[in-house]
Amino acid sequence: MRPLRPIASALRLQAPPRSPRPASHSPCLLCAHRTSPPTLSRRYQSTATSTATSTDPNTTASPQSPPQTHFDFFPNTLPSGPPPAGHFTIDTTTLKREFLQLQARAHPDLHPPENKTKAQALSARINEAYKTLQNPLLRAQYLLSLRGIEVAEDExxxxxxxxxxxxxxxxxxxxxxxxxxxxxxxxxxxxxxxxxxxxxxxxxxxxxxxxxxxxxxxxxxxxxxxxxxxxxxxxxxxxxxxxx
The missing domain is CATH 1.20.1280.20 (HscB, C-terminal domain)
Incomplete structure (x- = not known):
């Protein structure tokens, strides 16, 4: 093996990039896909939280609770929720399909002016959840953060x-x-x-x-x-x- 440089000088230890946290005005990922997926006809039941999750920005008074984790946004792809009940490995093709369906319903342009702010906030959360879960490294860092271990921000x-x-x-x-x-x-x-x-x-x-x-x-x-x-x-x- 070729001579190696001293480890201390060859590797710069810096704070790793944080998981993406898009603001409510972040560009919608759906727009980049240029697709027209079918609108969801029902609200989903998440087995991860045992309560239904609301992803309809037009809902005003509803017993449904908002998604508590990124996994709760995708009950079809991730019916068991996060590990250890669910799997760490994710079918990213199925995840993308459900993401596009969710964004088709939450996209701000599809809602009346009085609901646009709520739709933008929901769209940003869906974007963040998808971008985190489709990436194995960000997914692992996110799961650890749920357990109080901030690897992504620990230099x-x-x-x-x-x-x-x-x-x-x-x-x-x-x-x-x-x-x-x-x-x-x-x-x-x-x-x-x-x-x-x-x-x-x-x-x-x-x-x-x-x-x-x-x-x-x-x-x-x-x-x-x-x-x-x-x-x-x-x-x-x-x-x-x-x-x-």
Missing amino acids: TAKVDDPELLMEVLDVRERIEEAESEEDLLEMKGENEQRIADSVRVLEEAFARDDVQAAKGEAVKLRYWVNIKESLDGWERGKPVVLEH
Whole structure:
């Protein structure tokens, strides 16, 4: 193996990006899809909370409670709610379909002026829930935050595993030394497998409600996601800085 630079100087430990928190005026993701999904004909019952959740901005007086977690917005895709009752792994195709259906009903342009503010707030919450749940890293960080563990905002959260850090540094140098896109193909395949392995470990950890194991794996997944971003944004001769 090639000589490696000192770990302290090669990796910059910074506060990781926070989970997206769109404001009520955030652009609607539905507009970007340019689709016209069928309008939902009924309100959904969430088995995660044992009470119905209201996603109709025109509702004024209703016994239905607002969604308590991101999972409550998608009772069809996630009928059991968050782990350990439900699964960490999500069918993102089904999630996207239900997201588009929800936004078709909540889109501010589809409601009278007196309900637009409420519709905009609901649309922003649906956007945030979807963007968080469709991303394994953000999903893991969100689930940990529900348990009072703020990995996404903890700049001290890192893996104290010398072998892992050596592997990260080795990949970093291989990316820097690449001469063409073809040189990255093998590394991309290897890293996709690392991400898949981390998702599997997270599934098992959340299933047994082992938050410490989930926390450690979420931090590890953040390394692999950063490597993926470096591979996707590769430019010949461009230095690679992995921020954690």
